[in-house]
Structures are given as C-alpha cells and as structure tokens.
Amino acid sequence: MATVELKNVIKRYGDLEVVHGVDLAIADKEFVVLVGPSGCGKSTILRMIAGLEDISDGEILIDDTVVNELEPKNRNIAMVFQDYALYPHLTVRQNMSFGLENHKIAKAEIGKRVADASVILGLEDYMDRKPRQLSGGQRQRVAMGRAIVRNPKVFLFDEPLSNLDAKLRGVMRTEIKKLHQRVATTVIFVTHDQVEAMTLADRVVVLKDGHVEQIGTPEEVYHTPASVFVAGFIGSPTMNFITGSVSSSGDSVRLADNFVLTPPEHWHAALAGRREVTVGIRPETFHVADAEDASVLDIKIDVVEPLGSDTMIFFKIDSAEAVARVVPKLGLRSGDTLSVSVDTQAIHFFDPENGQSLRGSEA
C-alpha cells in the first residue's frame, strides 16, 4: 500500500525557481511516468520525492503522511539511478545485500531475498562478479535487484534505460513492466523518451520547464493533447502543425488554397470567432484520397523514408513542411504526386497564441 501525493511542490535553487507548483496524486500500485525534455525538472521532482533534495515549498505525502522533513531512509522507497550507482568494490551479491544490512533484518532473510531477486532478474550466475565484469544490461538488472530486495513502498527510477543500446532498452522495458506486474508496487519512472513513457505508464505526466503540461493515460495524452507542446512531444514522427484560417461560423478551416477541412461539431463553438488556429495533424491521420473525401490535397512528394512496416512521406502544404505515414505497398518515390486527405475526427486545434488546445472550451 502506497500512495504518493505532491501538493503545489516548488523547488528553488537560490533565486532560481526550477519546479513551479506541481500537483500530482499517484494511486497505490500505479505506474506513473514523468516525461519531458532535458532540463524540465523530472529528476528534481523525483529526487524531492526520494528526499535527496529539499522541498522549497509545498508538501509531499507518502501514504498520507507528510514526508517533507523525513530522511530518505525513513521514506521506505528504493531508487534506481541512471548510472546504476553500483558499488564497484562489492560483488553483485554484496551490492544487493549492502542496503539491507542496516535494517535489522536477519541474515537468512537477507540471503533469501537476494536469492529470490537474482532468480527474478536472471542473475544467478553472476552473483560473485564485480560490476565491472558485467554488461550494461546486467548492471542495470543488479541495480533493479538492489531496489527489489528492499521491498519498498515506492520504486523510483531515474532514466534507468538511457545508457543501454536501443535493442536492450526494448528488452529491459518489457522486463520492468513484467516486474511491476509481479511486485505490484507504486512506481515513479522518469524518462525523456516518449516511447518509454507510452509503453510503460498507467499514467503519463508531461512536464515542461518545471510545470505540468498534462496528466493522463497514454491514450489521453496521445489522442487529446492539452497543448501544442504535448501534441508535439508525444508521438513519432511528431505531429504536423499547420496554420489554418477559420470561417466566421467556425465550421470550416482552410489550410491551403483548395484544401478546406470540416472540423467535427464539437470544435465549432471553440473555433467560431477566431481568425487563425494551429491545426495539428498526426502523420497517420493522412490517407490517400478516395471518392468519399470532401476535400482533397494534391501533393508532390519531396522525400520518401521507408521503415519497412510503414513509409514516411515528406511534402509541403503551401509552404509548411508536413509528414505522413502511408502503407509501403504504394511504392511511392520522391517526385511522385499524390492526392491525400485527412480523417477530420482525429485532428486537433490549438490557440496559436498560447498553444493550448481549444478542446478545453468544447463543453
């Protein structure tokens, strides 16, 4: 049982405020991922939860107890660091048991927990090696093992996969997810990689410049992004943003000379009375036009990037760069022309001034 709650948490270094009033409530056994670009304050927030950094203002609660003044060791948390933080002079076994030896736990119990963790993580054959005799992935496992044996209320991960190569990262991602299902503990995971965030999280917290942009399930942040920032950060390749001009009643948006979109009803009210909006179109929202499409755009393909399962095509809408994801069997080449259309149900409209989604005013 462990809930974690942040109430208006602020972090200042001297006069510099780097985390601006973050509110977040994490349920028991929930897997929450903090994601955002470098320097947005992810690590700082995680370290405040761990107790490695002071909290300048606000409160952090673990299991409804304010922990602001609690030493890290009294918070019943375990943390996996980006550089693994393994003790180079200790063996894998000693690395895993070192933290337990200070908790008045019987030797036999320590041995059992370490053995159990080594089985879960497939480390049985490496228990007497030193960290430098292990591969990156194995070190990563040892770091996780050290956290598991603690039996903590909350696991904290600070970019634990960023030192691994792409393939191993995928493997370890799956392992972490399995591990979470197995130990059923609250997890707070920090990453700058949106794919990791989407695949691991029960809920994603998107951060920007020290404040929360959006909190939601992976589906929510993907399908209903709260701002241009979230929309652009989540999803790969990134969402296309094109400036469109709105008709006076708000029922049509013109992107190019003869390319006019008809937004679904629920956007109309929010669009009415605006002259310009930022239109967000995900690459997969484009499709090759057929007879049923009301408005069609003729494009000339600049670049084709085949990925195997999909093909990316790059083109221009007026002067704006755009990318679309199409099926590879079309056999397209650069220089080809094509008629495309978009699925209007899946497009987004943002306020060009502040970047906020206009969906908020839909109600």
Next chain:
Amino acid sequence: MMRKNRTWPIHLALITISMVMLIPFYWVLKTSVAGENIFAYPPSILPKDPHVFFFVDVWYFIPFVRYFFNSIFVVTIVIALNLVFNAMAGYALTKNFRGKKVVMLLLLSCMMIPFQATIIPAYLVTAKMGLLNSYIGLALPELSHIICILIFKASFDAVPKSLVEAARIDGVPEWKIIFKVMLPLSKSAIATNVILSFIWSWNQLLWPLIIIRDTEMQTIPLGLSYFLSYFEDTTGALYAFCVMALVPTIFVFLLAQRQFIEGLTSGATKE
C-alpha cells in the same frame, strides 16, 4: 624503432638524475660500513675493508631497539588516527554546508603556519592534558594533516555522487558510507596518507625533544641527536644509525609507492 629512438634520451636523462640523487644515499651506506673520514681527499668510491661492526655498536651501545619500537608505536597511532580523522573530515568537505568556504579557507591558511610557530601552545595543551612524556603526547600534534584531509576530499569528490545517494536511500549510516564505500574506493589517497603521516611522524625531532624527559621514551630522531652529542668520533656508527633509521621509511614507501604517486597526482588535478 621510431619510439625507441625518441625515448632513449629521456631515459638517459632520468637515469642520470636518479644516479645523482642516489649518491648521498650511497655515501651514507658506504661510510656506515667503512667508517672512513668523510672529508678525505680524494674521496674513495668503494669502501675500504667494509665491515658491519658499526651496526653492531649501534645495536649494543645505545638502546636502539627501544628507540625503534617507540618510533614504530607512535607512528602506528599516528597513521591509524590520521586515516580515521582525515577521512571523516575529507568526507564532510564533500558535502555542501553553510560556511564551507570559510572552513576551506581556514584549512588552507592553517597549512601555511609552520609547526615551530605553534609549538608553545601545543606544548601547553599537551601539558594541561597531562600527556607530556607519553606516546599519546608524542602522537598528538601529528594526528591530522590538512594536506591529507584535502587529498581525501579530492579523492571522495571523484566518487560518483549517486553512490552516496543510493547508500543514503538504503539507510546506510554515514560512518559506514565513509569506511565501507568511500575508503575502499580511495586506495591511492589512503596510500598517500600512510606515507606522508609516516614520514612526518618518523622524522619528527623538535616535538619529542620538547616533551620527552626519559631516555626510555625517546624516538629514533631524538636518539640520533643524543647519539651525536655523546659519541664524538664515531662517523661510522652514526652513519650506521642513519641507515637503520632509514630502512623502515624506504620499506613503507616501496610498499605503497604506486598508489602514492597516483594519489599525489589525482589530488593535484582536482580543484
């Protein structure tokens, strides 16, 4: 081939310099076995009729063994406590706290005060504590060296911060972080501490001269100076004494040499 051609002049220069440095040692060794007049001209390169009787003389005519064990005893206390105190102080200096700059400044400026300048207060303190003429008293002013604290600080600074943080989260107490995490990762700083505190304590003359009354409590350098004043024409025995006093120093240095050099240089590149 190319490489060889380029390194031999350096090697030659280094060998020449080491030879020059070794000459005094050789001279001491030579005189200790031959006992000839050191002002003889022209000097003889090889000892004439070498023998070991001067060493025997030193061993039997003065309580050399006693001096030797006094020195060993004091030096052991000094080394052990230097390691403990300096490691703790060095660890504290890796943390951020209010007034850290002042503390650092204080330490650095204290390094510039020569021991001679503090000798009267040091004597008074030792006397007040009733430690005159005792082993602890002998060791007292040597128990921590600022330069060694700074060497530990530099070495600890090089240990990734996340190790300490991981330990803190796991509830490892600070003393255990110092002695079970930091020290095992700072072998060269330890070696440097051992060698420096050994040499300084082993060679200390002024302090024992002031606080030691009994012959029983005399250390080697003190014994050497008395030896000088008692026996007048004993060049050979004197040099034999020097050799016997030098051997442990060389021994300790050889033992810890590699780590020592690493420790000195790594300390030098850190701020």
